[in-house]
Amino acid sequence: MRKRGKYIIDKRMKFKRGYQRKMILKIKNDNNLTWKNLADEFDVSIQTVMNDWGREFATIPYSLGIRMIDKYLSKEKNLILSYWISEILPKKWGQFLAGELNKKKIKIPQESEGLAELIAVILGDGHLERKTLTMTGNFFEREHHKYIETLVNELFGLSAYNIKLKGSNALQTKFHSTELIDFLIKNGLVLGNKITNKARIPEWIFSKREFMLAALRGLFDTDGGIYNKQKGYKRALIEFQTHSPFIRDNTIKLLQRTGFTPSKSASNNSSIGCTLACNTRIQNQKEIHKFFNVVGSANPKNILRYKYFLKRGEIPLKDKIYKEICRIKIIRPFKRL
Template sequence: MRVQLKNGKQKELIYKVKNKAQFTWKDFSEFLNVSESCIIEWSRENNLLPFKIFKRLDKNNEYEKHIVKIRKEKWGQSKGGLNSSGSLKEIKTPKKSKELAELVGIILGDGNINYIKKGKKIGTYMVRISGDKRYEYDYLTKYVSSLFMRLFSIGTKISKRKGNDLSIIVHSKKLVKFFISLGLKSGNKITNQVTIPKWIFKKEEYLKSCIRGLIDTDGCIYTLKPHYPNYYQLSFKNHNIKLLKDLRKAFLKLNYPISNISKNKQIYLTQKLYINKFYKEIGFSNKKHRDRYKHSPVV
């Protein structure tokens, strides 16, 4: 359920809790276990608060008097009357764009779309994107989460596992079906040989954006010091051979002298000239790679 408050009261409530607890947006997102972009959209009153979040923020019931309406979510059911747990709430359906192509690249790199089965029935529909919380916390919880919000008007949840693993997750049946309609597949990306959808090859701007998403998540940039101090490399490693072949095809189409696929399932872009060309024409959304480009460390 979603809570609709009087105009201005949702923003007031969020800032009241944030200021009282002296939260940063990052602290607030960890407290509520949602992405920063999701909270910011709530604070701008672009989306209604989920009932559970509202009750958590309004512990003293001070804002109940400002409730205009409680809106019910639409939930899907599988045959037999069992809940599918895949929300059928409305999402914005975006047109093909540079941002959508980049998100597809991100999912192809370090994400997956899937559903968790419960017996013979389909359980939770899910889109998950993972990374290293030491270097990619802001990239995932701010940048990638904001892509979901701008494209689909849907927030992400943060999932922290043992060690340095961090994921952002979206549970939505419609979202999973939308990505499948774009050419992606659910399940194991290597087994299914999921690759760059054909529509992305039709426009150069889509191709550049998709490459950016792939390199941001599964790529690496480094110098070849000390033996070859004037040489730089950008590499991409993946066990999905079909994806490697298509990414190589994409680089060649954009006139980048990419290497052949190596025995350890990698492709390389070498020399500072072409790394600089990549940075200017395609670039990085992931700060981790921008920093490596600027400081050129040995990796």
Template sequence: MVEWSIIGYNTLMPRKWTNQDTLTYRRQLIRLYSKENLSIFEVGEKLGLSYQCIFQRLKRLGIKISPESKKGYTNKRSLNRLQESQDLAEFIGIMLGDGHISREQIFVTLGKKEKAYVAYVIELFRRVYACELKCMLNKKGHHVLYIGFRNLVDYLLSIGLVMNKVKEQVKVPSWIFRDRKYIIGFLRGFFDTDGSIYKLKHGIQISFCNMSMPLLDNTRTALISLGFSPSKISSNRVYLTKKKDLLRYKKEIGSANPTKMERINKWVGTEVAKPGTL
């Protein structure tokens, strides 16, 4: 396995493991992963490394990867039949924004300054799925919420979510369009992760940004179904600009992300707004 060493201010070169490196890493991972029975994520958190790096080290060193032996592993969880709800729709919106699905786990990555929203998402997940998301900080200081839950992964894939949202051009699950409350939940979750509000020269604008065109088209359809007048898709975004739309969005949908809701309250419906973006 190749790792990287810094040899100058901005220059990186690969460094092969020495025999001592191999021995050290093997002992370290056997102790943490096998004897202490920590998950790959937990080992990474303890060593200050990404879970991808830990996974590759385990493979390189021939250490058996056995997630089924870890506390709370997916196959030891059961998933009760989920009822369609506004909370579930909101979580789907979050997953379509900043979520990711692997074969065994789901992740939601949130910003450095979104600690309050992290707590909200954990509570929302608990209400919907009756279990707990774990949280770790990655190298960039972002909050990564995650859980190993194979039955949940299978469920999310069965309703149309995908592992590669851009490559597979994900869209909104059709059941969300059956109820106005579900649409509101989805829009709130999606805005809180992939949305922004900022000041224009002569007003305020809300945007939804994503690299999946079907998802943006669905978002536009959702807004229209609620009586809003969104823009056409432009530069991977859908916009709300009309003052009456912004006022209605604030009142009827809002945000569960305190940072974004603070910006909405400060700007929408006021005559003076300071420049900035979120």
């Protein structure tokens, strides 16, 4: 059985339009499975089974498809193979077709603040498959996604496409390029699960203060936020939330090296991952303002909540300022000068 995040070299099942989704949903719903159950059963990521297969963005490897049908749809096997599937594609069929999306040449960027910020953003909200980078966030933070799209275009010369997932407020921004994925892997990122595969900040980012500040902004705008510290008191805290002890330790290192005094909390001492969370906080009130002076934010949610804190001494829940968040346009990161 293949490892998650590894590319499967196999023939592929090409379904008639709509039938691959129909099969995936039938298996899931008829057997009361969650997306995680289904992903675990076939040793793939939730992203793969729910979006790539379930939304027909990618074909299903032949061997896995047969296993699915034999286990869950054996009575309909002849119907599926004869009528639902239009053809069986050969191994490496995408390479034979010289798929333009995946072989597109990219610009190779130099080490920079922009690249440092992007890598941190991916550590927060990104997911790497063999040919695709997917960024997932809340729809009301779409201006931050537009900011990321511009950043990727400036760095690599790539364009993106966006998907609003039905039945949720989730927004996905996707970039297709094997060269992009190869470049990101060389810079500390990993295919598949970021926790078990121990993704972390590359060492070059720690070589310059400007790179570290940019990386902190990327982490803050994806895995972080500003919150009320104590109800009834005009005090705030900044918190970075992750399930990865490696990303948590990188965050602490970035903060300490740029003059902050972070505190940390973890639900356990596992070397693999924290069961609940591996959180890092800035609680000193002067450092809260310093953070927005030197690091800033490109996420409208964080920007507006901090402005509320400056004006009123309290931070509203994001659901209560949803419409205001959606009206903010992001051209460059906000900093309180």
